[in-house]
Amino acid sequence: ILNVEQSPQSLHVQEGDSTNFTCSFPSSNFYALHWYRWETAKSPEALFVMTLNGDEKKKGRISATLNTKEGYSYLYIKGSQPEDSATYLCAPSSYNTDKLIFGTGTRLQVFP
Amino acid sequence: GAVVSQHPSWVICKSGTSVKIECRSLDFQATTMFWYRQFPKQSLMLMATSNEGSKATYEQGVEKDKFLINHASLTLSTLTVTSAHPEDSSFYICSAPPGGSTDTQYFGPGTRLTVL
Numbered sequence: 001i002l003n004v005e006q007s008p009q010s011l012h013v014q015e016g017d018s019t020n021f022t023c024s025f026p027s028s029n030f031y032a033l034h035w036y037r038w039e040t041a042k043s044p045e046a047l048f049v050m051t052l053n054g055d056e057k058k059k060g061r062i063s064a065t066l067n068t069k070e071g072y073s074y075l076y077i078k079g080s081q082p083e084d085s086a087t088y089l090c091a092p093s094s095y096n097t098d099k100l101i102f103g104t105g106t107r108l109q110v111f112p
Numbered sequence: 113g114a115v116v117s118q119h120p121s122w123v124i125c126k127s128g129t130s131v132k133i134e135c136r137s138l139d140f141q142a143t144t145m146f147w148y149r150q151f152p153k154q155s156l157m158l159m160a161t162s163n164e165g166s167k168a169t170y171e172q173g174v175e176k177d178k179f180l181i182n183h184a185s186l187t188l189s190t191l192t193v194t195s196a197h198p199e200d201s202s203f204y205i206c207s208a209p210p211g212g213s214t215d216t217q218y219f220g221p222g223t224r225l226t227v228l
Contacts (some may be wrong), residue, residue, distance in 0.1 A: 034216065043116070043219040044156075044205075089155065098144060098209070100217065104155040 006090055006103035013080050013110055020076045021106040023090030027071035031095045035064055035075055038105070039086040047075075047088075080110040114140050114210045118220030125196055126228055132192045133223045135162075135206030141186035142208035146217065147179075150203040162189040162206075196227040 005024045013019050023033070035047040048057045053068040061078045077084055087107045091100035115138040125131050135145055143164045148156040160181055161169040168181035178200075180192040189208075193200050205222035209215040 036219075041221075043221045044207075046216040046218065049216050098161065099158055100146075101158070102148075102156040 004090065004092060004101050004103040006088075006106050008106060009104065010107040011109070013108070015081060015110055015112050017080050017110075018076065018078045019080055019108065020074050021088060021108075023073045023075070023092075023103055025071050025073075025090075025092040025101075025103075027068055029094045030068050030071070031093045031097075033066055033068075033073050034091045034093070034100060035073070036089045036091070037086045038089060044089065075106075077108070080108075082110045082112050084108060085110050114138075114208075114218040116206065116208050116218045116220040118206055118223055120223060121221060122224040122226075124226045124228065127197050128195055130192055130194045131196055131225060132190055133204055133206075133225075135189045135191070135208070135220050137187045137208045137210070137218075140208075140210040142189075142210065143186060145183060145189040145206055145208045147181065147189070147191050148205050148207070150205065150222075156205065159191075159204075162191075164189075193225065196225070198227045201225055201227045 007022050032051045034049050036044040038044040048064050050066040055066045057064050064075045066073045087105040089102050089105045091102045117136045119134045145162040147159045149159050150156050158171050159174045162181045162183040164183045170176050183189040207217040207219045209217045
């Protein structure tokens with residue numbers, strides 16, 4: 001899998017705003033899509049692993065959807081809080097490989 | 113969740129010296145670990161897959177003799193940057209999947225290497 005793109009590169013929102021960002025990836029040979037949250041000076045934290053087309057996962061105020069046929073995933077944050085400020089990374093993996101190919105990430109800053 | 117530690121968290125060394133970075137899975141065994149490198153304002157780039165008891169698998173463009181990987185036990189993988197040069201200065205981070213190679217990967221906190 002090559003060319004994993006995430007948009008936007010950065011995002012500044014006010015506390016309470018809802019936001020979303022996109023991960024685009026080649027759909028051929030797709031196996032799973034991973035989302036991570038990476039806060040400054042901490043380890044990247046796993047948010048979701050998604051495999052099925054049309055899948056939707058939720059963790060608190062964060063949810064994600066997956067379209068494997070067209071090769072994209074959306075991450076939504078409802079009612080953003082300052083503690084949501086982080087870089088959000090997506091990484092698809094392919095069949096017959098254990099490698100994750102990371103996108104460049106979306107850097108989110110939530111202002112109080 | 114599973115915990116992965118990395119040591120040291122930062123290191124400064126002189127050009128020409130070798131630096132060893134350790135990656136440990138603290139509460140699970142990992143037959144596979146991954147080493148990534150992050151260049152400024154870029155994403156995590158996979159360098160190699162560390163396999164317990166066998167040779168590491170390197171990604172295209174990564175020099176095997178430059179970045180030596182050893183995975184001698186089920187909880188420890190080491191990355192040695194040999195004869196480091198300023199261009200090797202970077203952020204190195206490891207990960208391990210507790211449930212198998214296609215499972216969620218848990219990351220260490222990373223190591224910032226600065227070569228003078």
